[in-house]
Amino acid sequence: MDLSRAAAAALDDADPLAAFRARFTGVDGGLYMDGNSLGRLPVETPAAVARVVEQEWGRGLVGSWSSWVEQSRRIGDVLADGVLGARPGEVLVSDTTSVDLYKLLVAGVDARPGRDVLVCCADDFPTDRYVVAGVAAARGLTVREVDAHIDTGLDLDVLAASLDDRVAVLVLSQVAYRSGALVDIAEVTRLARDAGVIVLWDLSHGAGAVPAELTAAGADLAVGCTYKYLNGGPGAPAFLYVRRELQEQLRQPIWGWFGARDQFAMGPAYEPADGVDRFGVGTPPVLAMAAVEVGARISAEAGIERLTAKGRALTELVIALADEWLAGHGVTVASPREVARRGSHVSLAHPQAWQLTQALVDRGVVPDFRTPDRLRLGPAPLYTRFVDVWDAMDRLRTVLAEGAHESYPTQRARVT
Template identity: 75%
Template sequence: MDLTRDAALALDAADPLAGFRGRFAGTDDDSADRVLYLDGNSLGRMPLETPAALRRVVEQEWASGLVGSWSSWIGEATRLGDQLASGVLGAAPGEVLVGDSTTVNLYKLLVAGAEARPGRDVLVCTADDFPTDRYVVAGVARARGMTVRELPAHIDEGPDPAGIAAVLDDRVAVVVLSHVAYRSGALADLAGITRQVHDVGALVLWDLSHSVGSVPVGLAAADADLAVGCGYKYLNGGPGAPAFLYVRRDLQEQLRSPIQGWFGQRDQFAMGPEYDPSPGIERFGAGTPPVLGMAALEVGARLVAEAGIDRLAAKGRAMGELVVALADAWLARHGVALASPRDAGRRGSHVTMTHPQAWQLTQALIDRGVVPDFRTPDRVRLGPAPLYTRFVDVWDAMDRFRRLLEGGGHEAYPAQRARVT
């Protein structure tokens, strides 16, 4: 691979997605000291169309339409869910619902899945999965008198088929796994693992938070059971954007949400005395949907669908390859090592590096205009987003990383624990 800056510029010139960059805020600065944002896997940039979409809802539908606008808002959760299903998730209409947070949706589907497998008393998750996933699994297991069985998974490589087979038996009700590992970016074999879980009669609940909008998911092709994901990373829906949930159509009548809210009721406005769940994906609704949040999320989801998930994944892999190659050439001599799968086909769109002073390096990079993030115990996570990050941005960020290490500027920063987001 040619590792010159001119080669990175040439990749940008040939990039079929180059036109999308100008549709996001903060991308018009080409100065040498510009901020290089490599945290799109934590919070995506704001699309330029988002303010207008929010103004439309606020100034027209809310300010003028008032309560009459509910006639159009009432179906937004399923309408936007169908857009995500067809444009991003590889699912069918009527299988995706938008609303609530990832944590709440995970809880709803995990409890519903456990109840649909009576007589089974084990939930499975990995010790290295995202905290909210592990916390929800532990809480549901405690409340239901179940056991949590931890799937052994390498912190950098993720789970393997042999490890998965070792924890599966006829006691397992639901397996909870991330499609892309939040720490390392390791990409799980969604279709293969789903088949393994089905072979023992269990359900698998996928967390798509770090994969949706960056790699193909293919829920229908994989015969996936259940899934959840957030809207503020690669979907660029903004901070606190609503999440989504997926339930395969033939499972919907078998599952019952533990949160029996009025937006999951069959005849919602009859205000009946007893809960009777809706016959479709709407049964997993709870309270009033976040109308403003969905308006912002729709803009980001539409951009992802327009770009095409296969093209986004191809660029994401190529940018990851550039990060790895530059790290090998420039950073390894300073004690930086790859903490993600080396095979690009086994990674999502973020790449993680390990170094004993990862926290200090992260803070020093931010002060030098490079925005990555830190992950415990000693990881610097780099998340270029293929919709708006250029190859030359990656090159320049790694060049600043190299110069930081060569100058030892990070040594002046104290060690500190970081929050996890």
């Protein structure tokens, strides 16, 4: 593999997604390698939000609800078709990831009466584990945490051994937040179904960069955020997915008026709406939804196949440069090397990863840090160039060669 900067520039020249870079702000203002935490601002978003503020709210006032009331499903259908591999009417943009996770988890538990165990991954994102623990505590259930390797992720044989006729719901991330280890949704769904277990997927760390193909996999339930690769903005509303065949069987626990059958009848008793609408709760955040719609449509236009292909190529370049330039400085690749087992970010392990992160920020590179000693790089395929990856890695090797990170305080010193 040619690791020269000229070779990286040639990849950019041949990139079928190259034109999308101009549709994001600030792309020439630094080397942003944290698109897996917060995506960039699309150029179209301020005008889209302003249009809602000035025209729909400012002039249309309450009359604009005829459009707003359809937002959740309209954007959901964009994500279903263009990003998630789902069918129309299976995805709803609603609430936060944590709230959606809670709603679907409780609905899944109620759909498996007599089963008293919830399964999750011991190394999963904190919210997932916390929500599982909270539901278990409230319902008198037992939590069974499955161990996973911090770098290579979940062993499916170990997972299979944890699934039996006591398990109601398995909660699992498609992409491990720390290492980027990727789980096969179809294979896990098959294992769970054989045991009569519902699987609730968290797609937050891959949606918009990694294919989910929910319908093809026969997935039951899923949630995910829209502010990472989908570029919906900080704190943007999340999405939830419920397989069409399950929708009428499930009843979520938060009975809000946006999940009611005839919400404007203001009836005396709650009756859930038909289809995926029953998983709504309260009045949606209309302004934030306008930003989500822009990001969702850009990702759908780019196409998940092209996004996946470029994400894999970008992370392959990160790994190749790490092996070539950084191994001699004590840096090791802490993500799966097999491209089919890795999401769209790469973790690098180093005892002083925190100091390296700070040194890079001061040199115009934005990565992020994850405990205990991981420097995480998330080049987003919509707007990150191959030369951006090359330049970021070049600055990292310079920091290491010069020992520039040694002057930075440890994370513990910073916290205290």
